[in-house]
Amino acid sequence: MKVLVIEDEKLVAESIRAILEHKDFDVETVYDGEAGTEYAELGIYDLLILDVMMPKLNGFQVARQVRADRCTTPILMLTARSDIEDRIQGLNAGADYYLTKPFDSRELLACVNALLRRQGDQVDELRMGNTALDLSSCTLVCGENSVRLSAREFDVIRFLLQSKGRVLSKEMILARVWGYDSNAVENHVEVYVGFLRKKLTSIGSDLKIEAIRRLGYHLEVAE
Structure with missing residues (x-):
């Protein structure tokens, strides 16, 4: 915390x-x-x-x-x-x-x-589109499909879900997930976003992590 x-x-x-x-x-x-x-x-x-x-x-x-x-x-x-x-x-x-x-x-x-x-x-899960993040089990759930997340993946997707579509810069994600004193760099954020995109696709999620050039990332529900 x-x-x-x-x-x-x-x-x-x-x-x-x-x-x-x-x-x-x-x-x-x-x-x-x-x-x-x-x-x-x-x-x-x-x-x-x-x-x-x-x-x-x-x-x-x-x-x-x-x-x-x-x-x-x-x-x-x-x-x-x-x-x-x-x-x-x-x-x-x-x-x-x-x-x-x-x-x-x-x-x-x-x-x-x-x-x-x-x-x-207040909540046991965070939900957007057809997908939920179970906060107690660190699991992404879409219908009958689910996938477990690593601690870093969980922290990144939770921050994105909590932002409710607001664009989060890579610096904000680094500070939230890795901490200000960490040696992590922006490439770490890109790597974990890549992991999450694959896991979202694997469970049939309609959530997309969109990159906004020079600004950061936000979540969208695919039409």
């Missing part, structure tokens, strides 16, 4: 990173609201942890902006401001939960896990 921490106090940000990485989360940190908005809108994260008082854009502004841009990633808002009006403002801006500083690491983990469970429980 990829988590983005948007927090201007670097000691706090690194503390959150350490807590989450100890539980095997993949964590990135940015230190102002403007950068946080740009990162969040990449659409590669499973959860945003967002401070309120930050330079450039505050947490309320960041939440409103990413929601206006149709980013549905769960937002856990962190702040030292505990007034009820502040909490209401945060929730109205688009946050899913509001945690007041200082917080216990166990409480933070409980909130993170609750938000991720809520996100995951």
